[in-house]
Amino acid sequence: MEGRYLINFDSRQLPYYETELLIIGGGIAGLYTAWKAAEIGLKPTVLTKGTIDDTNSGRAQGGIAAALGETDSPDLHYKDTILAGAGLCDFNAVKILVNEGPARVKELINIGANFDRCGKELAMTQEGAHSKKRILHAHGDATGAEIMRALAAQIKVQDKVELLEQYFVIDLLVDDNICYGALAFDENTGQCVVFWSKAVVLASGGAGQLYQYTTNPEVATGDGIAFAYRAGAEVMDMEFVQFHPTTLVLPEAPRFLISEAVRGEGAQLRNSRGERFMPRYHGMAELAPRDVVSRAILYEMAKTGEDCVYLDLTCLPRETIKKRFPTITATCARYGLDITRELIPVAPAAHYLMGGVKTNCHGETSVYGLYACGETACQGVHGANRLASNSLLDGLVFGNRIVDKVRNYIKLSAPEEHPHFSCQELFEPAGSFTCIKKELKHTMSENVGPLRTTQRLTQALAFFDKNSWLQKHRCRGPREMEVRNMLEVGRLIAEAAMMRTESRGGHFRLDFPETMSRWQKHIIIRR
Numbered sequence: 125m126e127g128r129y130l131i132n133f134d135s136r137q138l139p140y141y142e143t144e145l146l147i148i149g150g151g152i153a154g155l156y157t158a159w160k161a162a163e164i165g166l167k168p169t170v171l172t173k174g175t176i177d178d179t180n181s182g183r184a185q186g187g188i189a190a191a192l193g194e195t196d197s198p199d200l201h202y203k204d205t206i207l208a209g210a211g212l213c214d215f216n217a218v219k220i221l222v223n224e225g226p227a228r229v230k231e232l233i234n235i236g237a238n239f240d241r242c243g244k245e246l247a248m249t250q251e252g253a254h255s256k257k258r259i260l261h262a263h264g265d266a267t268g269a270e271i272m273r274a275l276a277a278q279i280k281v282q283d284k285v286e287l288l289e290q291y292f293v294i295d296l297l298v299d300d301n302i303c304y305g306a307l308a309f310d311e312n313t314g315q316c317v318v319f320w321s322k323a324v325v326l327a328s329g330g331a332g333q334l335y336q337y338t339t340n341p342e343v344a345t346g347d348g349i350a351f352a353y354r355a356g357a358e359v360m361d362m363e364f365v366q367f368h369p370t371t372l373v374l375p376e377a378p379r380f381l382i383s384e385a386v387r388g389e390g391a392q393l394r395n396s397r398g399e400r401f402m403p404r405y406h407g408m409a410e411l412a413p414r415d416v417v418s419r420a421i422l423y424e425m426a427k428t429g430e431d432c433v434y435l436d437l438t439c440l441p442r443e444t445i446k447k448r449f450p451t452i453t454a455t456c457a458r459y460g461l462d463i464t465r466e467l468i469p470v471a472p473a474a475h476y477l478m479g480g481v482k483t484n485c486h487g488e489t490s491v492y493g494l495y496a497c498g499e500t501a502c503q504g505v506h507g508a509n510r511l512a513s514n515s516l517l518d519g520l521v522f523g524n525r526i527v528d529k530v531r532n533y534i535k536l537s538a539p540e541e542h543p544h545f546s547c548q549e550l551f552e553p554a555g556s557f558t559c560i561k562k563e564l565k566h567t568m569s570e571n572v573g574p575l576r577t578t579q580r581l582t583q584a585l586a587f588f589d590k591n592s593w594l595q596k597h598r599c600r601g602p603r604e605m606e607v608r609n610m611l612e613v614g615r616l617i618a619e620a621a622m623m624r625t626e627s628r629g630g631h632f633r634l635d636f637p638e639t640m641s642r643w644q645k646h647i648i649i650r651r
């Protein structure tokens with residue numbers, strides 16, 4: 125089949141590792157799953173493309189949502205999640221998330237994750253579309269970093285997880301719809317390696333780098349979704365991309381996230397004329413669902429002709445700002461902005477992919493022995509629009525649910541010879557991939573962004589057609605493989621967005637602005 129593998133290889137000719145459980149990805153979902161798997165006696169190997177210090181999870185600022193407050197309940201958290209998901213949440217997945225979430229967060233506290241407190245009580249803040257203050261945070265706005273620190277420390281103490289950094293997974297080894305492991309490129313040695321494994325868990329994160337502006341790190345190129353799709357796994361809800369409303373817009377500065385918690389603490393959005401505009405768009409004003417706030421900002425930018433709007437924190441006491449948001453304060457200060465006195469220029473940027481590799485509520489994909497959790501996976505828990513601070517929770521809850529299934533699967537799988545895998549294509553000589561990556565980001569941002577039309581999506585699909593010749597090219601290394609993966613995932617997003625002739629959550633069509641009951645269903649794509 126054309127384009128099944130990114131490179132030519134022969135599994136008999138390559139060095140190999142054998143492991144019981146291969147986990148691809150070292151963010152919260154990957155590390156947590158590894159820890160829990162090791163706890164029940166499995167021997168996991170975690171592969172990360174970069175290092176565990178450079179993940180989306182580690183960048184999470186606002187926090188982790190859990191119904192732990194006295195006046196809160198899983199039921200209220202359930203209602204908020206369903207409402208934000210705009211009619212597409214899987215009810216059972218959401219029930220699992222909100223009911224199992226508090227226990228998972230308590231586990232983090234037990235292993236030393238140091239969440240902020242008000243006296244002895246956990247401090248909780250509010251974020252968009254939450255009806256209660258239920259967002260736990262750490263070191264003010266460094267929640268993800270603290271959770272990752274605690275998990276990494278736990279895994280080190282436990283000493284049962286093999287962590288291999290700088291391994292780029294090229295493709296999954298799937299025969300007769302059974303996953304036997306993965307082919308990877310070891311960036312430390314420059315060699316390809318085969319990982320034979322009884323089960324594989326994909327926890328390789330999202331795809332924000334498909335867009336020009338994103339809160340995601342360089343590594344977020346959608347690789348896991350691309351190689352799972354090439355291997356025959358079903359993907360779902362790919363049209364739903366969440367754009368975070370408030371990322372920093374300053375020359376020289378990256379599109380750094382300005383946490384929604386800032387609005388949760390009372391900051392207001394103003395246009396370039398100084399007018400507060402969110403109350404005109406939604407009853408919850410600055411705390412409306414993210415898709416609503418992002419679109420409102422884009423409309424205000426179009427009206428005023430500016431490339432940003434402004435976040436005004438000056439109503440908050442200086443000391444509160446510095447204590448509550450030390451990372452944001454310091455980052456903005458590095459670019460000459462004192463957020464205790466000045467407004468922060470902000471605009472939306474790609475943040476989170478609701479879609480991904482389709483799983484059930486135990487992380488099982490449509491391929492035997494292949495599981496997925498975290499942002500790579502899609503069991504429908506976020507529907508068409510993720511509720512703020514539900515993503516770290518998702519990584520824990522669904523990572524945990526994979527473990528028992530994997531144990532049973534491994535127990536049942538007979539020790540057998542691995543099939544022979546190889547690819548010997550007549551690849552054409554390689555051209556330059558770098559300019560294609562730039563064009564891809566431009567195409568996705570212009571045509572498959574927060575405001576879509578048939579015309580824009582047609583242009584995007586034409587771009588993918590034009591570049592389909594790349595499938596016949598041998599990738600010379602991980603950076604070129606990333607471009608191939610980005611093209612694969614970008615096309616999936618554009619195709620699904622074209623199919624869905626309505627607007628819902630993170631998918632907005634200017635030419636089909638209404639939400640239609642006939643579209644209250646998922647788009648599932650399989651190669």
Ligand code: SIN
Pocket residue numbers: 184185186187381382383384385511512513514515
């Ligand atoms: C934020 O802090 O605004 C991001 C949190 C999230 O994406 O849930």
